[in-house]
Amino acid sequence: METPVGDHPDPGPGMPPVPGGTTFLGRHGVSPVTFGYLCVVFFFVVYQVLGSAFSVLIFGLSPDLTEPGGFRVFTGIAQMAFLLVPALLVARLASADILYYMRLRRPSLPSLLVPMVGVFSLQQMLQVYMVFQGKIPLPPEVEGLVNEMKEAIDRTLVSLLSSHSFPEFLGVVLVIAVIPAVAEEFAFRGLIQRSFEKGIGAVRGIMTSGIIFGAFHLNPFSIVPLMALGVYLGFLAYRANSVWVSAAAHFFNNLIPVAALYFGIADEKVITGDLGDMSFGTLMAVFWFSGVIFLLSTYYFLHLTRKPAGDGRGAASS
Numbered sequence: 118m119e120t121p122v123g124d125h126p127d128p129g130p131g132m133p134p135v136p137g138g139t140t141f142l143g144r145h146g147v148s149p150v151t152f153g154y155l156c157v158v159f160f161f162v163v164y165q166v167l168g169s170a171f172s173v174l175i176f177g178l179s180p181d182l183t184e185p186g187g188f189r190v191f192t193g194i195a196q197m198a199f200l201l202v203p204a205l206l207v208a209r210l211a212s213a214d215i216l217y218y219m220r221l222r223r224p225s226l227p228s229l230l231v232p233m234v235g236v237f238s239l240q241q242m243l244q245v246y247m248v249f250q251g252k253i254p255l256p257p258e259v260e261g262l263v264n265e266m267k268e269a270i271d272r273t274l275v276s277l278l279s280s281h282s283f284p285e286f287l288g289v290v291l292v293i294a295v296i297p298a299v300a301e302e303f304a305f306r307g308l309i310q311r312s313f314e315k316g317i318g319a320v321r322g323i324m325t326s327g328i329i330f331g332a333f334h335l336n337p338f339s340i341v342p343l344m345a346l347g348v349y350l351g352f353l354a355y356r357a358n359s360v361w362v363s364a365a366a367h368f369f370n371n372l373i374p375v376a377a378l379y380f381g382i383a384d385e386k387v388i389t390g391d392l393g394d395m396s397f398g399t400l401m402a403v404f405w406f407s408g409v410i411f412l413l414s415t416y417y418f419l420h421l422t423r424k425p426a427g428d429g430r431g432a433a434s435s
Contacts, residue, residue: 141210149316156309164199182276193292201300204308219307224359228421232366235414241407243342279378286379298368305330306354306363323351356422
């Protein structure tokens, strides 16, 4: 049976225990899973619906992305105003100590760096998956519509991620890599996943929040890679007991295409070359080689972080 989120909140080491039921959710008997899903609905309404409404009011239905600076600024502000700040405020409903609840602990340097190898190799595997996904046969009328939608999304992303000077590159890194890494990790791994963990356990909590993370981005062509990334980021945050570890990996994941475009190459060609021109055998070789690197980095990460105790504590240093 689930216990209310606010029951028996653990304030962390060195602090006196907080009596059960002292938080808002504890007093009202709200279960962790219910709270998690309420957070998902809340963030969807606030960020996707309300944020999109503001975007339409400011930029119109078809914003001019030939000069994307204003849209980038809006995107960064929206991430902070509609994800980051609300996540910190809503967390107060679940725990008297949001530093503990959201895993805002300082991790070790190796636990920050090793997942970057993991996320990079995972990217290569997912790029191979995207090649095979693109080869799925569709009826001609459906294929035309799908290709048109995909090209529109790709044009928008390239416009937002591209930069033509070093100062612009730094601005794009801030808006596309830094802010989303912090805002989305606080919301999804720090708040939503943490709530699911308390209600349905770590494995199912990580899987559930990862799937929701992928769907939340509303990109049907990248939903599977985004879900896989969400699950991996959830594993990192749980294992290291620090949301900063998943935020660092998230930052690196977003930095790769920004840097690739700045240096004039497509992000899927950074290491492996043009995947679309490769044979089936070569694609599978890329997939399995990247998979081995991913498994080795994950294995080393497991050794860097001791197994979390039952309450979700891990190897992050205080």
